[in-house]
Amino acid sequence: MTNDPSSKKPPHPYLSGNFAPIQHVQPLVACPYIGTIPLDLAGGEYVRNGGNPVANESLGRDAHWFDGDGMLTGVAFRLVGEKGDIQPEFVNQYILTDVYLSTITSPAISTPLLPSIATLVNPLSTLLTITLRIIRTLLLVFFSHLPGSEQAIKKISVANTALVYHDGRALATCESGPPMRIALPGLETVGWYNGEKCEGEPRAVGGPGFGGEGLLSFFREWTTAHPRVDPDTKELLLFHSTFVPPYVHYSIVRPLDPKTLSDKSPSSGKFHNAAVPGIRSAKMMHDFGVSKSHTVIMDLPLSLDPLNLVRNKPVVAYDPTARSRFGVFPRYRPGKVRWFETRACCIFHTANTWDSAVIDTVSGKEYVESVNMLACRLTSASLVFSAGALAAPVPTTAVPDHEREEEQCRLYYYSFFLNSPEENVIKDQWALSAIPFEFPSLRDSASMLPAKYIYGCSVSDSSFGAALGRAVKMNSLVKMDVEVLIERGKLDPPTTISGCVDTRNVNEILTSEHVDDPIKIFKMPGGWYAQECRFVARREGVAEDDGWLLSYVFDESQLQEDGECKLGAKSELWIIDAKSMSEVVAKIQLPQRVPYGLHGSWFSKEDITNQRPIERLRSMPCREKKQPGSSLLWQTWMAVRRAVELSLA
Numbered sequence: 001m002t003n004d005p006s007s008k009k010p011p012h013p014y015l016s017g018n019f020a021p022i023q024h025v026q027p028l029v030a031c032p033y034i035g036t037i038p039l040d041l042a043g044g045e046y047v048r049n050g051g052n053p054v055a056n057e058s059l060g061r062d063a064h065w066f067d068g069d070g071m072l073t074g075v076a077f078r079l080v081g082e083k084g085d086i087q088p089e090f091v092n093q094y095i096l097t098d099v100y101l102s103t104i105t106s107p108a109i110s111t112p113l114l115p116s117i118a119t120l121v122n123p124l125s126t127l128l129t130i131t132l133r134i135i136r137t138l139l140l141v142f143f144s145h146l147p148g149s150e151q152a153i154k155k156i157s158v159a160n161t162a163l164v165y166h167d168g169r170a171l172a173t174c175e176s177g178p179p180m181r182i183a184l185p186g187l188e189t190v191g192w193y194n195g196e197k198c199e200g201e202p203r204a205v206g207g208p209g210f211g212g213e214g215l216l217s218f219f220r221e222w223t224t225a226h227p228r229v230d231p232d233t234k235e236l237l238l239f240h241s242t243f244v245p246p247y248v249h250y251s252i253v254r255p256l257d258p259k260t261l262s263d264k265s266p267s268s269g270k271f272h273n274a275a276v277p278g279i280r281s282a283k284m285m286h287d288f289g290v291s292k293s294h295t296v297i298m299d300l301p302l303s304l305d306p307l308n309l310v311r312n313k314p315v316v317a318y319d320p321t322a323r324s325r326f327g328v329f330p331r332y333r334p335g336k337v338r339w340f341e342t343r344a345c346c347i348f349h350t351a352n353t354w355d356s357a358v359i360d361t362v363s364g365k366e367y368v369e370s371v372n373m374l375a376c377r378l379t380s381a382s383l384v385f386s387a388g389a390l391a392a393p394v395p396t397t398a399v400p401d402h403e404r405e406e407e408q409c410r411l412y413y414y415s416f417f418l419n420s421p422e423e424n425v426i427k428d429q430w431a432l433s434a435i436p437f438e439f440p441s442l443r444d445s446a447s448m449l450p451a452k453y454i455y456g457c458s459v460s461d462s463s464f465g466a467a468l469g470r471a472v473k474m475n476s477l478v479k480m481d482v483e484v485l486i487e488r489g490k491l492d493p494p495t496t497i498s499g500c501v502d503t504r505n506v507n508e509i510l511t512s513e514h515v516d517d518p519i520k521i522f523k524m525p526g527g528w529y530a531q532e533c534r535f536v537a538r539r540e541g542v543a544e545d546d547g548w549l550l551s552y553v554f555d556e557s558q559l560q561e562d563g564e565c566k567l568g569a570k571s572e573l574w575i576i577d578a579k580s581m582s583e584v585v586a587k588i589q590l591p592q593r594v595p596y597g598l599h600g601s602w603f604s605k606e607d608i609t610n611q612r613p614i615e616r617l618r619s620m621p622c623r624e625k626k627q628p629g630s631s632l633l634w635q636t637w638m639a640v641r642r643a644v645e646l647s648l649a
Helices: 098-104 117-121 127-143 306-311 382-386 482-491 506-510 605-609 631-648
Strands: 026-030 033-035 045-048 071-080 085-094 162-166 169-173 180-183 188-192 236-241 248-253 271-275 294-299 302-304 316-318 323-330 338-343 346-359 366-378 409-417 425-433 438-441 453-458 476-481 500-502 519-523 528-530 534-537 547-555 571-577 584-589 600-603
Touching: 117 127, 117 316, 117 382, 127 306, 127 631, 162 600, 248 294, 294 346, 294 366, 323 409, 338 425, 346 382, 346 438, 346 453, 366 425, 366 438, 409 482, 425 482, 476 482, 482 500, 506 519, 534 600
Parallel strands: 425 500
Antiparallel strands: 026 085, 033 584, 045 071, 045 600, 071 085, 162 169, 169 180, 180 188, 236 248, 248 271, 294 323, 302 316, 323 338, 346 366, 366 409, 409 425, 438 453, 453 476, 476 519, 528 547, 534 547, 547 571, 571 584
């Protein structure tokens, strides 16, 4: 054994630096700030979700950026004093899922209860390794239901991905279970929501909701991390991806009060777990598209299938020689899906989906001619592997020369032409810009409409492909005038699939002096990195981009020589003028750092005020007392439990 520092294994890129988890949580606390906080933020709260593994002692384990217990980090903007001043207040809390509570009350568990995504995607993981990881999880779940447990694990979701507000509820989401309700502004955990009822609410009665009933209901309640809420009808639209046919189900939840619904919503608009036909195998599905009249499901060649093990393939596998399929169907009729095929790709996030309608010259009626979608298209599944510090496997089947593409992630425009009953044609499919682009967002009120602006994150010092060789950190926030870029693309179409409307790189755009440049970039100062930004509209604004971008930022000069954060390292929340993309109007200095995470949401004053009543909150379980008269038996059983848990630690 050697103590040679050069032989020391490098730290996992997603468990070190500002990716490293933090364990300190605290209630709302006032923060100092520099600049002027816009009154448009008064009474609201910005909250971001992300994985933060509580069991993190064994740093030699498999780990992935998408793993980890859900932790919410928020800044609330409280009105104080007679003059209506704004006081920002920081809060962060773990989401008290079954998995988190079971882990925190089981001291013997030193590594996460669930298998890491890195284990599932690693081509070097053997069938035996994965099987043992799954058996370990099943045993720990089983033991959680036995005497001596302080928390039974009924749902395995860690609720660590995103947030959405619907019908008086703030919901934290993750693919491996139903949404979890969160209380604003303190970020306390309320309970699981199944589309019919929510734990912790008074009179929580209703049907089975997501998943229905029966043996497979546990899998069918697994819900996309990116549900959509229609700004007009207030409907919540979701899909559920499972391991068994028909593989994808689809749900719509309407708000309780019918007065808030548009007259165009049919009375049959509410349903749970309607099958989407035409999907042939289990897939990793993260997002989808929703317009005013149609829904788009993406069946991409990225499998998430336990049966892959018997085929000598990883549970998660990408086939670059297969086809990408987009299923487009009327919002309330998933059985009428039409499938559009194109070249293999990966898409984790869509930016917006909207209809193009025309007038029938004979009947005079309006109908949808095509459905348009903007999405962040990756040319491979490298991100899935690099986020677990793994090298992407070399394809076993060669990709044809004419289909080979450089490693990139760009904002793509798709137009699915519906006015051809005999064939399904993707009329347009090309990138709006050559720059890397991910974590898209837009003004909420422009969702499902032909929005003019899309915001997102980029890297300026390298291509996205090069960035995948290390932990991906974003140093640029981007605003694209997609209306102008799409118009340019239709007037002078780029090469299908591989072409770009705007071929400039980030630095060329930054040096542009055109006032009306359709792409504007806010570049962070040297050594600073941003996270996903969210748009908040100016209350009296006229233009679509009248408002502010909110993003947590971190100065990496606070890192030590070994790449770890210094004790006392802190993050900030920046408020950026979305119209100019050049001015930081306020910098809120937070009491601690915010690890680089996933998705956030803005909750308005009205959202917070109109939350549904809460009867009880989730909390840490009280320790079970020994049963009188059976102390010896009890102690023996608990010793056996501890021995088993230690062997599974």
